[in-house]
Amino acid sequence: MNIHLSVIPLVSLIAGVLILVMPKLLNYIVAFYLIAIGLIGMFGTGHFHLH
Template structure:
């Protein structure tokens, strides 16, 4: 099985959710990093990874 970015999204979402439950102040940073990552991936800047 090949692991791609689409396989990592659920894992990242679970980890982010756990971090938010542990430290709610991290929510702003987690959301910002997630949005930046999705935008960069959506623009195709990581084509070499897939």
């Protein structure tokens, strides 16, 4: 059984939920999201393959 997990949509989902739950932390959540997406893009680890 192969599971293909994409990191970018997962990070987006977590950021969206955190913004809904804690709107006062919007600046920090957006900053963390941008840093995470930048690191994922730089290191090219957008997909993990689990077997």
